[in-house]
Amino acid sequence: MTAIPIGVPRRLVEFTLDGRETRVPEGSTVLDACRAAGTDVPTLCEGDTLRPKNACRVCVVEVEGSRTLQPACSRRAEPGMVVRTDTERTRHSRKVVLELLASSVDLSTTPRVAGWIKEYEAKPDRFGPDAARLNEEPRVDNELYVRDYGKCILCYKCVDACGDQWQNTFAIAVAGRGFDARIAVEHDAPLTDSACVYCGNCVEVCPTGALSFKSEFDMRAAGTWDESKQTETTTVCAYCGVGCNLTLHVQDNEIVKVTSPHDSPVTHGNLCIKGRFGYQHVQNRG
């Protein structure tokens, strides 16, 4: 049973969400309120363990009195606010943003996005065959994980996870600007020449599969990756005494990747190189 910290009691903020009076604890975002109310608002860059960066702009909502649409993931609920999540205007922006994204990167391994593209009737093809896109070859420069820029939506989650929000390694940042902006290590070097410590926490938070385990990458390339055949078992890491929870993803009796539950108060989904990648000894069957 996972222990859930309760925290200090918070005041409630009252505001109007889609015409209904809503009360949420002070400090909650509009997205929190939507989720509590069972309203589905799509989002790609929002992460449950990181501060919202509101870069993808898929979750935009209408806030009365605001000239532009507002990102639900980072806009805090304020008393008396009037928010509408599903209007012609929000649907239009979400549709176009999904089209812009899907026309420029490969979203085939992004969970739920296919459903949203259908729901919002997005047509990523309509920008024509010459529309610029990130057709970059995946960078495979180490045995632990792979960077596939063709799938990167620049959500900044890996940067935040590597930086001051979790890992404090600061091995990656955004370099360049505009359409040419890319996640990069210093001097755009191979990962092996960088400050990377291979904790894999960036892989943990990547929402699109632009960062993936080498094991998963190879199995996908070989056509053997099959999530329907995988089981997930959460256990405690045996390496040290911290007590991190590991979730072992097992397919055909082989560990294929290791994640960590985001609601664990010990790790919040973070692991070190040993916990995340040091599992080969388990399956050395001689």
Add this chain to the structure above:
Amino acid sequence: MDLHFGDSKPTDEERAAVDALLGPAESSWEGADRSDADLRWARGGRAARDRRDLLLPGLHALNDRVGWISEGALDYLCRRLTVPPAEAYGVATFYAMFSVRPRPATVLHVCTDLACTAAGAGELCAGIEARLGPGSGVGVERGPCLGLCERAPAALAIRAGDPVRTAVSAPATVEAAVAAATAPDAAPGEPPAAAAVPQAGQEGLVLLRRVGVVDPASLDDYRAHGGYTALRRAFELGPAGVIREVTDSGLVGRGGAAFPTGRKWQATASHPDRPHYLVCNADESEPGTFKDRVLMEGDPFALVEAITIASYAISAQRAFVYIRGEYPRAVDRMRHAVDQARARGLLGGDILGQGYSLDIEIRRGAGAYICGEETALFNSIEGYRGEPRSKPPFPVDQGLFGRPTVENNVETLVNVLPILTLGAPAYAATGTAGSTGPKLFCVSGSVARPGVYEVPFGATLGEVLEQAGVRPRLRAVLLGGAAGGFVRPDELDLPLTFEGTREAGTTLGSGVVLAFDDTVPLPRLLLRIAEFFREESCGQCVPCRVGTVRQEEALRRIAGRTGAGAADDIALLREVGRAMRDASICGLGQTAWNAVESAIDRLGAYE
């Protein structure tokens, strides 16, 4: 944090450039040779990290000395400031004026933006490139507006070294630009700032009254022409009194957003968090705008005085002036003015014996239009990528270094002087009820006398154009710059006020009046605007990062097409433009479609 540095070492010159800014490294923790003592103590940590705002000056130091920023140089700078190299690399690659690849020591920036393109920048570039050819030792870079629109076409040569040399060629010919790049020291000097003010010396000018009259290098001359009377009045009134005057004057921000200045000051002044900061936004990068440059070059002490008053009003003790990197002369003049003022007790510990202390730091941008966005500018000063922040929180609550901050542009601040010397009622008597005071317009393009014009709010577009000697066969006027909108020649009775332009469905923006006659091919102009926004998007949010690319692609497809042939792509442009306006994080993405939309709707660009 446990920083990782590679094996690359700086050259002696790179090390010297960084040390000239930061002082010599004291221990091996900072990149000096290891001594026995280094084994028993550690340096860096919080104290060094708190100097992260020196990252941009450090990158400038390297770029100025060597012409580009090598791995070893960047790593050394990072050691000195305890900045992760990946982040510093992200910052260095953000700015157009820096290079992380080797390049020639001399770079010639040729403006290809609106006024310059209309004046033949395309042929100029081709001519320069043909003349210089490979192996000339000069890198030619086509780039965005250099803010020299009144002398279009323009080129700026920068030669790395100690000291760095710059030379401006405007109006540029192939010969003059090549000469400036190959021998910047021998290039003819720029005309005085007053040359950009056709009204210079005229009676009745308020904001421009000293430009061309006063010696911009002399504090005494500034005082002889009424300088520092406004500051004395400010000290008489006290901070609250100054804010009252500014509020009563009805002054609103001249940078484009038109927010009431007094309200902004009041909100910051009364904020309990300390310290407060004042930031002067002199990153005027809107194509077609050059008024802030002319003010800084022609009357720099006025800006220093105005900043002092504003800082006093909001009780800030540290103020920053962020000047775009393409303005070397404005940077020099402002540095000189600040040094002079400090030497004479008009900045520093006890200004005019009033017990108020303030220092002003000049910071240089490095080629990024987005840094004119107020929160992107904070990030840039702080040593981060110049990406805008989400609002709320607003700068008056959490601005520079997370503290309550007032950010005003140059023209807004300079207005504070007449407000205090004339008094709020007299100031507010100029202009209209909704737009008080005088206003500067940057008139360029198809006019006989391009330059900065000062008119009272309420003058019509036609009157301003007439003063500048508009040429016949006017086809369109771009109001407010690339983020503004086009108006037709039959709309010249449009009153140039915030309310008047709003009513007419357009904007004053930053005060650009760019006239185009019918020789200018409109589709090419629109394509250049789209290209500008695509190049200048920071890339943080999807609508702007990808939307600006799709906009440019669509305009390329329909170049030369009209009517039904263009209808599909225009419909596409409208849809993308609407989403960019609604869903982008900041003003850049939100306005990137304005000019093109107005050209389609008001000018019938593709009919």
